[in-house]
Amino acid sequence: MASTTRIQVLKRFLLLPLACKALTAIGLIALGLQAHAADYTGPLFDAHLHYNEEAWDGKTGPHPPADVLARMKASGVRAIVANSRPNTGSLTLAELPQTRKAGVTVVPFVRLYRNRADYSGWFADESIYTMVQAELARGTAAGPYRGIGEFHLYDSANADGPVAKKLMVLAEERDLVVLAHVDDAAIDLLMANTPSQGRKLRLIWAHTGIGGASVERVDALMGRYPGLVGELSYRPGLVCDDNQLCPAWRALLLKYPARFVVGSDTWVNQRWQHYEGLMQGYRQWLGGLPADVARRIAWDNGAALFGVPAPRR
Numbered sequence: 001m002a003s004t005t006r007i008q009v010l011k012r013f014l015l016l017p018l019a020c021k022a023l024t025a026i027g028l029i030a031l032g033l034q035a036h037a038a039d040y041t042g043p044l045f046d047a048h049l050h051y052n053e054e055a056w057d058g059k060t061g062p063h064p065p066a067d068v069l070a071r072m073k074a075s076g077v078r079a080i081v082a083n084s085r086p087n088t089g090s091l092t093l094a095e096l097p098q099t100r101k102a103g104v105t106v107v108p109f110v111r112l113y114r115n116r117a118d119y120s121g122w123f124a125d126e127s128i129y130t131m132v133q134a135e136l137a138r139g140t141a142a143g144p145y146r147g148i149g150e151f152h153l154y155d156s157a158n159a160d161g162p163v164a165k166k167l168m169v170l171a172e173e174r175d176l177v178v179l180a181h182v183d184d185a186a187i188d189l190l191m192a193n194t195p196s197q198g199r200k201l202r203l204i205w206a207h208t209g210i211g212g213a214s215v216e217r218v219d220a221l222m223g224r225y226p227g228l229v230g231e232l233s234y235r236p237g238l239v240c241d242d243n244q245l246c247p248a249w250r251a252l253l254l255k256y257p258a259r260f261v262v263g264s265d266t267w268v269n270q271r272w273q274h275y276e277g278l279m280q281g282y283r284q285w286l287g288g289l290p291a292d293v294a295r296r297i298a299w300d301n302g303a304a305l306f307g308v309p310a311p312r313r
């Protein structure tokens with residue numbers, strides 16, 4: 001229902017006699033027309049952002065830095081996990097003075113992909129491991145890289161590929177956060193390949209089981225791995241009517257309020273075109289949560305992962 005129509009209904013309601021008001025109120029609640037919780041209005045931490053070469057290749061593109069920074073600013077996004085194919089996009093955002101001017105903190109990640117061909121073979125490609133080490137040694141203008149990814153595993157068995165194994169060891173040893181678009185079986189495999197058997201690795205699970213992991217399965221993995229964090233873009237079944245959380249997901253987020261984050265996943269330019277709307281969508285369902293939980297999922301959890309200070313207004 002459009003908000004102007006809602007206002008008209010409320011105006012008419014206020015003009016009714018008292019007895020009538022009681023009956024009408026029951027009717028309005030039954031129709032789902034009761035007042036909605038206000039949207040979340042605090043800062044957002046975009047924990048899954050890409051600045052790929054189709055958006056801007058350093059010279060031209062539909063989304064130059066001024067465009068993407070304006071979108072973040074308009075959306076109240078005050079920190080981003082930045083990764084890009086190739087890594088030059090993240091490096092640009094990390095070094096531009098305009099990024100700081102827009103009030104955005106960049107948390108840079110090493111992307112494992114130099115090009116599209118790397119998506120399907122990175123887990124067994126030694127040259128990817130060499131590239132990651134070179135990037136880590138070089139660092140960025142915004143400080144050292146803080147993580148690796150996003151990477152994909154279309155077949156979870158490839159989590160046992162030789163380079164995937166080495167990267168999980170490297171991540172845990174260097175305290176790098178992993179951003180992984182994988183299924184639930186791969187979460188177990190990746191965690192098993194760390195020196196601590198998954199007790200220490202911090203892993204942001206992109207889309208938190210987009211491939212069909214049930215809420216119960218996500219719950220079990222959250223219980224097993226203390227460093228597992230769920231990122232909620234593209235998660236099927238997350239929101240129901242009126243863009244509010246579905247009951248099972250609401251219960252899971254309330255059970256683990258320190259373990260979920262939100263992200264834009266600007267993997268194609270279309271996501272940049274709708275960036276402000278995506279963030280507004282998060283604000284709507286965050287507003288339906290208790291205020292402290294909303295703030296944690298929107299900002300605090302991402303900030304705590306990387307030690308990003310709270311933004312000054």
Ligand SMILES: [Zn+2]
Pocket residue numbers: 048050150206265266267
């Ligand atoms: Zn992504």
